[in-house]
Amino acid sequence: MTLEQARKDLKTLQAKLSAYRHALGLISYDGSTAAPKQTASNRAHSMPILSEAVYQLTTGPETVALLEFLDENRAALTEKERRQVFLLLKDLRFHASIPLDEFLAYRRLLVESDDVWHRAKPANDFASFAPYLEKIFDAKKRFASYAAPDKDPYDFWLNEYEAGLNTAVCDRFFAAVRSGVVPLLKAVMEAEPVSDACILGDFPEKEQEELARSLMDFIGLDRGHVGLSATEHPFTTSLGSHFDTRITTHIYRENVSYSLFSVVHEGGHALYETGGADDLAYTVLDGGVSMSIHESQSRFYENYIARSLPFVRAVFPKIRELFPQQMRGVSPEQFWAAVNKAQPTLIRTKADELTYSLHVMVRYELEKRVMAGDLAVRDLPAAWNALYKEYLGIDVPDDTRGVLQDSHWGGGMVGYFPSYALGSAYGAQFMARMKETVDVDACLERGDLSPVNAWNREHIWQYGKLYPPQELLERVLGGPFDPGYYIRYLEEKYRKLCRL
Amino acid sequence: MTLEQARKDLKTLQAKLSAYRHALGLISYDGSTAAPKQTASNRAHSMPILSEAVYQLTTGPETVALLEFLDENRAALTEKERRQVFLLLKDLRFHASIPLDEFLAYRRLLVESDDVWHRAKPANDFASFAPYLEKIFDAKKRFASYAAPDKDPYDFWLNEYEAGLNTAVCDRFFAAVRSGVVPLLKAVMEAEPVSDACILGDFPEKEQEELARSLMDFIGLDRGHVGLSATEHPFTTSLGSHFDTRITTHIYRENVSYSLFSVVHEGGHALYETGGADDLAYTVLDGGVSMSIHESQSRFYENYIARSLPFVRAVFPKIRELFPQQMRGVSPEQFWAAVNKAQPTLIRTKADELTYSLHVMVRYELEKRVMAGDLAVRDLPAAWNALYKEYLGIDVPDDTRGVLQDSHWGGGMVGYFPSYALGSAYGAQFMARMKETVDVDACLERGDLSPVNAWNREHIWQYGKLYPPQELLERVLGGPFDPGYYIRYLEEKYRKLCRL
Known part of the structure; x- marks a missing residue:
């Protein structure tokens, strides 16, 4: 050769x-x-x-x-x-x-497990799902021991989804979340409630679709290369290369904000994908480098950009144009407050910006304990409910809305959850870094995101998978990751919103 | 082994x-x-x-x-x-x-040719396209001589698209079309014109989409296995097996009949595909056996079923429900007349039932002459225009609406056109055969197509590609194909419609 x-x-x-x-x-x-x-x-x-x-x-x-x-x-x-x-x-x-027969047995297990989960969830029947989940956790431990016998199995899987990540980093991060967000949420719940009445009502599909397309243009997506469809659960996928990327949304007639932020969230993923250098196409370097970095971009656009007051002010004329009846007498400031209302809820995928990381923290702590052998799969529901009470202050009424709500564990994704929360935290630090050279608020006010996108493209998007995520992070930040940026951002935002 | x-x-x-x-x-x-x-x-x-x-x-x-x-x-x-x-x-x-280098060169030629055709057509520039078309006809002759040295090259390609078909069969068929349809069209044009005013106007997309879905149900398509989408040009495709078939339509707001008959036409293709026996799935026997048989089914539902008066009467209440303003004072009989109006036009894909075969006959005669060496590619436009004058009685103003209108020749499809017209003719004879045991008009009047579909499933659909098309034809018909059924059907229909 x-x-x-x-x-x-x-x-x-x-x-x-x-x-x-x-x-x-x-x-x-x-x-x-x-x-x-x-x-x-x-x-x-x-x-x-x-x-x-x-x-x-x-x-x-x-x-x-x-x-x-x-x-x-x-x-x-x-x-x-x-x-x-x-x-x-x-x-x-x-x-x-991994021995081939074990690998094939595992693939069959996942197919069965997914099927059982789909039936167990609506039936509130954790017992039927538990034996499959036990086998999955066993396989994850076994495969980790084959691939990296000297490594802690949970650390192995954290590192698989996010090279460089380990329990020590996650523990530090979630400790900061716990000590910052849990008391903050308590204070928010004791303050005068924020009204979200203006985002609830009847918002016909056709106008919401037009809003979605105009948001895609607004955040700078190239619609010649990025498509929009409707699905039960929103997601982003690139087909063949970053030259063809699809985002999806789900329109709820009774709530104008769900699809709005979903489009911006998936739009952030799509900006990252389509922002890769052209010569990465058709190589394994094409696309986002890890889930955390991907979430850092989606949540950057969803939360730090789109849930900010300057952005809401910039897009509000379009919203008012599409929904003149529903927005009669509503100010951009009221709309901004409504889309930032925080409160403890049961379902992760519908959680607000403030409580989201708490949902993730519950999952992180539980899967870590199961992987370490400190918690049996059959005891997961009770442990789940206890942590929801501790962190979010709410009672979980059934496993359907509790431990059975996510498809991840039944799909073999153990060690994946932390990236959802880490991404948010990376995004907050990226924003602080960006603001050193870009006047982000001024860009938003004049409705021009191109300097923001140019910064992300230069520092993050263009590289695809060229640098491992932790290395990319250090390059972008010019120093180590510090969860303090994220906590301070949340404190400032909710102090202002709830007049704490 | x-x-x-x-x-x-x-x-x-x-x-x-x-x-x-x-x-x-x-x-x-x-x-x-x-x-x-x-x-x-x-x-x-x-x-x-x-x-x-x-x-x-x-x-x-x-x-x-x-x-x-x-x-x-x-x-x-x-x-x-x-x-x-x-x-x-x-x-x-x-x-x-075929020598591999010639085959690969031919594939490259088709890619180039398609590209040149896409530019030549709107530019009315046959000269730029002619060299590619010459090479394509040359390759078709050469490949036929490699694969079947003893066979006439045009016969070879006719037989490729429709096993058992040859020039003798086509000549007989088109002679019958010429002697039957050309004078019939002349008589229709001299009669009092049929009004199509009621199908023209403004028909919003949403209601046309609902009409499309209700037609799919009406003709007996299983929408759990057959999807509907919008495209520039309507088509039908099965994905992986006949368990997943898609039809498409194109909605024109200004004409309610285009999408209506397009959905029924593609629906006929989809009925054929999805009607295959289950054990054909994932084998090469799955799907329709040939283009002619496929067209016999699509045109069966489009023309013999959906353009009949009993069918129009059965679906007209739905049309009136969806378009109450536009259908005010319109009778089912008027609607039926409007959707059957015949007149010579320039574009094959928009031709009516009566003139359609004449468009195909022009193409058949021309490609036969080119393949035989009796006509040079550069002389195609003049010959095209002469035949349109002779058969349809109209002058072709430019090659854009003349010899350049179809993509087939530039895509290497020589010998393919006859199946479009043969399919219509097969359909007429199938209908006559079906009526020996099924009271089709009574089925249509009570809005129940299941006996019609059961007959087609039993005699045609279930077999997929198991029998060669000419053998299938003889099995269904219990005797040879006779174009007389088709000609007599057209004569009766247009005599009634135009009171000849």
Whole structure:
């Protein structure tokens, strides 16, 4: 094998992978958007066949030989090629460490588990789901011990979702959240309640759709490359490359704010994806580097940009134009207050900015304890309810709205939750850093986000997966991550809003 | 290789092919429906990679060995397996007959040609397109001579799109069309004009969408398995198997009939696809057997069912409910007359039921002459215009609305056009046959198409590609195809409509 040929083959391999991922991503996206209701079994036929082809491509003997050859010659590679080889080898070595029969059994387990969870959740039947969840946690521990025998299993999975992350970092972060947010929420609940009456009422779909499109334009999304669809749960996905990105929303007629902030949130993900350098397309470096960094961008636009008073002032004329009856007599300041109202609730995905991290903290503490063997799966519901009482001050009436609410654990995603909260906290520190050189409020007031987007593109988006997340973070911040920015931001905001 | 293993491998091969075709079909469908406007280059990255995988699967050495082994042992196979092996081998042998470099050059030619055609058509610039078209006709002749040296090249391609079809059959058919339809059209044009005022006006999208969905239900489509989307040009596609079929329509606010009949036309295709026996799914026997048979079903529902007076009477209450202003004072009979108005026009895809076959006949005669070497590509525009004058009695003002209007020739589809007209004619004879045992008018009047659909399912749909089209035709008809049914149907209908 010559180096020249091997570099070509590396490119071809990644081009093929991106085509298969285009296909798989689109079949899944189609299933959530346009596909007729009774066609799931048809997708269940095609997706394993295409996934199997991806598995062959990423782990087959030719690929092993190619990547090992390139790794031996890494000094002769470009920075981007080295990172491509590193990421492909990492994936390969992880799969090589797990006996194939155990891996296949695990994949079957996840399919069954997902099915059982879908029935257990509405039936409030944790007992039927528990045996599957036990097996999943067992597999996560076992796979971690195969791949990294010397590492704490939970640390292994934290690091898988966010390279560089570990329990020590998370513990420090959540300790700051606990000591900052829990008393702040208590103070907010004792203050005079904020009214959200102006965002509730009847807001027809057609006008909400127009609002969604105008928000996409407003935050600077290129609608030639970013599509919008309706789904049960909003998400963002890129198909084949960052040249084709889709966001989705869910419109609730009775609440104008849900889709509004959902579009900006997913729009933040899409800005990150589509902001990658063009030459990352069709390589494994294309797309966001980790869930935390992704959430840092989505929550940056959703919370730090769109829930700010200057932004609300800038878009309010459009809202008033679309909903003249509903907005009669409403001021931008009232609208701003309404969309920032905070209160403890049961469901994470519907939580407000202030309480969101508390929901995540509950999940972090529980999965950490289960992974350490300090908590049995069967005891999860009681522990869940106790922490909701402790952190959010509310009673969980059933497991449907408690421990069964999320699909993550049943889908094998253990160690994933912390990134949701970390992303918010990264975003707060990014904003502080950005404000050193960009007058963000002035940009928002004149309705021009391009300096904001240019900063994010220069410091974050363009790199795709080139730098590991913790390295990227340090580059952007010029120093270590400090959760204090996030806590102070929340304190200032809610002190002002609730006149504490 | 054991027979048992080979039969398993045959099944696996077809399952894989269906998954890749699911992916390719969906990427293409997405490009016409949900994809953002500037993402074509992204699909152009992925589709050749997945197509290449299909090519490897269908022509690779393992597949050759498998199919030849099964072909040698065909006596031990089921009827369905024999047909699967036959169809896969046919495809394989065709590709094996063409030198790979010529095949790849041809694929590149088609990409270029399509691009040139897209620019030449609006620019009314046939001269820029002619060199590509010459090369395409040359390639079609050459490939036919490789694959079937003893056969007339045009006959070869007719037979490729419709096994059993040849110039002799087409000549007989079009002679009947010429002698029947040309004078009938002349008489219609001399009669008192039919008014189509009631279908023109302003028909908002939302109500037309509801009409489309109610028509889907009315003709018996299962919307759990058949989706509806909006596209520039309507089409039908099945994704992965007949368990997931999509139809599309194009709504024109100013004309209520376009989308109405488009939905029923595509709905006919979708009834055929989804009516296949379940065990055809994920094999090469799934889906319609040929373009002619497919058109026989789409035009059956569009013309023989939906443009009939009993059908119009049955759906008219729904139309009046959705468009009370526009339908004020309009009777079902007037609506029926309006949607059957015939007149010579320039564009095939917008032609009415009476003139449609004349448009096709022009194309048939021209491509036959070019393939025989009797007409040079550069002389196509003049010959086109002369035939439009002769058959339709109209002058073609430019090539944009003349010889450049269709994408087929530039896309390498030579020998394909006749099936559009043959399908209509098959449909007329199917209807006559069906009426021997089913009281179709009574079904339409009481709004119950299930006996009609059951007949089509029993005689046509369930078989997928199991029988070659001409054999299927003879089975359904219990005798040879006779274009007289079609001509007599048109004569009766237009005599009644125009009081000739």
